[in-house]
Amino acid sequence: MKNYNVIEVENLTKKFGDFTAVNSISFEVKKGEIFGFLGANGAGKTTAMKMLIGIAKPTSGKAQVAGFDVFTHPEDIKKNIGYMSQKFALYDDLTVKENITFFGGIYGLSRAKIKEKRCELVEELGLGDIVNELVGSLPLGWKQKISFSIALLHSPTIVFLDEPTGGVDPITRRQFWEMIYKSANNGTTIFVTTHYMDEAEYCDRVSIMVDGKIEALDTPKNLKEKYNADNMNDVFLKLARNSS
Amino acid sequence: MSISLQHISKSFKTVNAVNDVSFEVKEGELFGLIGPDGAGKTTIFRILTTLLFADKGTVTVAGFDVVDDYKEIRNHVGYMPGKFSLYQDLTVEENLDFFATIFGTTIEENYELIKDIYVQIEPFKNRRAGALSGGMKQKLALSCALIHKPKVLFLDEPTTGVDPVSRKEFWEMLKRLQQKGITILVSTPYMDEAELCDRIALIQHGKILQIDTPQEIIKHYPKKIFDVKADNMYRLLESLKSYEHHYSVYPFGEFVHYTDKREDFNPQELQQYLEAKNHQNIKIEITKTTIEDTFMELAK
Known part of the structure; x- marks a missing residue:
């Protein structure tokens, strides 16, 4: 199944004035892959992600996401991806059910489809008891699990998760990772x-x-070998500590 | 005792945020309050810093009662809340000067104490606090919380959302402050940070699960944990969970942490079971218990 790329990025760059937030990054992500996008605070992750989801225009370079060009077809990208972050997740003063219906509507699903998806979700996550509760009253862990499921409502090709x-x-x-x-x-x-x-x-x-560049890209196993580290924490410390 | 809580409870409407919590922090100790979002950590901090009344129980900080002597406490403690709460429109230096003045001191008087931390942001002292990066904001907030040379320092989730490099540096700073005789109460959702504290309290749903040194807490874990690995992680988890003798199955980095219900568990049997399920490159090895394993067992 993992035979074609759903993200292709080549020399993608974003500048703010004379500050280069993302400095000519290139990579590909295959279908069905779990791709970890790591970096220190301020390394440029959020800016890079914003370009990929079609809400920030790159200064230069090329990028295709879900088959669409980030320069010319950002709206098509938005329709074909899911997105969740801790900052923007669900509406606290809507119930779980209302949130599902709302986001289903935003993504243009039919009423019948929304209902079908909602029943699936309730079943899978065991939401029976809380489907009519306000999201604001739920523990963070629940919110994040529901939020992830909602990001998948419209069966997107790719889902972007920002510190979920x-x-x-x-x-x-x-449990969240098992869902992933x-x-x-x-x-x-x-x-x-x-x-x-x-x-x-x-x-x-x-x-x-x-510092705006991709310094390393590989499987966790190969990275650990290459940097002679016991775990990914050591790899990260070795790479990121050398930065300014 | 530097901090003492006895039978503290606090409710907000229908939510029992803190439920009969007691613990003590010794002078000069680095004490960790370890638990996820919503465990009640921030409520405890707000009670300790005299910003909130408990419904029940008594609390003393640096020898003063939080209700009767709240003004004394405010002079003797430093508090760094989880949310950045400095003045965004003031510069780095203005913020620090402001806090020094409020506490009747000057930056020069206690510069020695904050020097280590402050030198890292001093090159940006004329920048507005709102325009600092996350790591720099954190250093400024810590400098402001220390400028009046407090006896007790309260740090509410100082490393949440902070990358591993900055987290490591932050803990090195805390250790140096502890050596200067400051008692530190710090909360964190990162279980790996628990092992850097002298003693910790594990907390969830407003209740203390356990209090001890990290080493003792790990020692009391009731089972042997095995690292299990195979090529397909998702299938491996499924297989382990459907193994009839499994007690707990948790992904843990590149491995799965597996415990068995049986006292006389033989890993060879599990190996055969996984082979029969067509797993490739199976590895099963006994491993060390971590605070996170203990937390999950207690929180079950």
Whole structure:
């Protein structure tokens, strides 16, 4: 299944004035891959991600996401990807059900389809008891799991996850990753950022950004060998500590 | 005792944020409050820093009662809240000067204490705080919390959302502050940071699960943990969970942490089971327990 690229990036660059936030990065992500996008705070991850999801225009370079060009077809990209972050997730003053209906509508699903998807979700996540509760009253872990499912409502080719597990308890964090594995197994491509280095090990391949550039990109196993490190935390420390 | 909480409870409407919590922090100790979002950590910090009344229980900080002597406490503690709460429109230096003045001191008087941290942001002292990067904001906030030479320092999730490099540097700074005699209470959702504290309290849903040194907490874990590995992680998890003797199955970095219900568990049997399920490159090895394993066992 993993035979073609759903993200292709070549020399992608973003400048703000004389500051180069993203400096000529190039990489590909295959269908069904779990791709970890790591880097220190301020390394340029968020800016790079914004370009890939079609909400920031690159200064130069090339990028295709889900088959569409980021320069010419950002709207088509938005329709074909899912996105979740900790900052923008769900509406706290809508119920779980209302959130599902709302986002289903935004993505242009029919009423029948929304209902079908909602029933699937309730079943899969065991939401029976809380489907009519306000999202604001739920624990963070629940919110993140629901938020992830909603990002998948319209069956996107790729889902972008921006620090999805920050502050989440260790058990829920693992349940969340099991959901990620499951969707990747079903062919959805996962593009994820995290500060938990144990989670970096769960990825098929990992890139590490330092000062706007991709300094390393490989499987966790190869990275550990190359940098002679016991775990991804050591790899990260070795690479990122050399930065300014 | 530098900090003492006895039977503290606090509710907000229907939510029991803190439920009969007691613990003590010794003078000069680096004590960690370890738990996820929503565990009640911030509520405890707000009670300790006299910003919130507990419904029940008594609390003293640096020898003062949080209700009767709240003004004394405010002079003797430093507090770095989880959310950045400095003045975004003031420059780095203005913020620091402001906090020094409020506490009746000057930057020069206590410069020695903050020097280590402040030199890293001093080149940007004329930049507005709002325009600093996350790591620099954190260093400024810590400098401001220290400028009046507090006896006790409260740090509420100082490293949340911070990358591993900056997290490591931050903990090195804390260790140096501890050597200067400051008692530190720090909260974090990162379990690996727990092992850097002298003692920790594991907390979830407003209740303390356990209090001890990290080493003792790990020692009390009731089972042997095995690292299990095979080519397809997702399938491996599924197989392990459907193994009838499994007790717990958690992804842990490149491995799965597996525990078995049986006392006399033989890894060879599991190996055969996984082989029968067509797993490739299977590896099973006994491994070290971490705080995170303990937390998950207690929180189950």
